[in-house]
Amino acid sequence: xxxxxxxxxxxxxxxxxxxxxxxxxxxxxxxxxxxxxxxxxxxxxxxxxxxxxxxxxxxxxxxxxxxxxxxxxxxxxxxxxxxxxxxxxxxxxxxxxxxxxxxxxxxxxxxxxxxxxxxxxxx
Amino acid sequence: xxxxxxxxxxxxxxxxxxxxxxxxxxxxxxxxxxxxxxxxxxxxxxxxxxxxxxxxxxxxxxxxxxxxxxxxxxxxxxxxxxxxxxxxxxxxxxxxxxxxxxxxxxxxxx
Numbered sequence: 001x002x003x004x005x006x007x008x009x010x011x012x013x014x015x016x017x018x019x020x021x022x023x024x025x026x027x028x029x030x031x032x033x034x035x036x037x038x039x040x041x042x043x044x045x046x047x048x049x050x051x052x053x054x055x056x057x058x059x060x061x062x063x064x065x066x067x068x069x070x071x072x073x074x075x076x077x078x079x080x081x082x083x084x085x086x087x088x089x090x091x092x093x094x095x096x097x098x099x100x101x102x103x104x105x106x107x108x109x110x111x112x113x114x115x116x117x118x119x120x121x122x123x
Numbered sequence: 124x125x126x127x128x129x130x131x132x133x134x135x136x137x138x139x140x141x142x143x144x145x146x147x148x149x150x151x152x153x154x155x156x157x158x159x160x161x162x163x164x165x166x167x168x169x170x171x172x173x174x175x176x177x178x179x180x181x182x183x184x185x186x187x188x189x190x191x192x193x194x195x196x197x198x199x200x201x202x203x204x205x206x207x208x209x210x211x212x213x214x215x216x217x218x219x220x221x222x223x224x225x226x227x228x229x230x231x232x233x
Contacts, residue, residue, distance in 0.1 A: 044212060108157060109173075109214075
């Protein structure tokens with residue numbers, strides 16, 4: 001079964017850092033761009049960034065609002081994508097999802113989503 | 124990059140058709156054939172319903188269809204059913220090599 005599982009969420013104080021992990025299974029992880037999203041309480045979906053496959057340089061892109069604070073990386077050998085979040089703010093409180101860009105499967109959309117992990121930023 | 128504009132809510136009776144609009148700019152919706160739509164039931168994970176403007180993933184009902192004209196994409200749900208009551212989000216790739224979601228639309232089945 002193709003699936004993604006996020007981990008690493010929790011309660012963190014403002015200004016601190018947190019690293020989220022997204023572990024894939026059931027597919028060749030390295031063939032796919034991986035992306036991160038979040039959804040604040042009662043709010044809509046926000047795209048945070050994605051990381052290209054190694055064939056295309058393995059480089060990331062980010063939404064302007066998190067550029068410089070958030071970093072996406074990947075370890076294809078372990079089938080894991082990471083979201084490193086620094087200088088966290090209360091407004092970063094949200095459910096964080098990872099997703100697969102399904103281009104390699106012929107579906108150019110976010111075709112697989114994890115169940116999400118909750119990050120609460122509070123003192 | 125501003126969020127794409129969607130109506131806050133759309134409603135319809137069972138069996139009717141409804142259409143949700145998603146308005147962007149020539150730098151996103153109007154630039155590429157890369158608009159996708161997601162359905163999200165309360166407390167659940169978003170689900171891909173339409174990709175590349177109008178294609179349906181395997182397993183998605185053919186009651187869902189997507190289209191686009193200029194800078195506005197649309198999702199049509201025909202034969203509305205109670206299970207279609209959910210939030211719907213559009214998403215587009217942009218010329219900044221990023222993605223942007225729409226503001227979201229709550230669909231209510233009367």
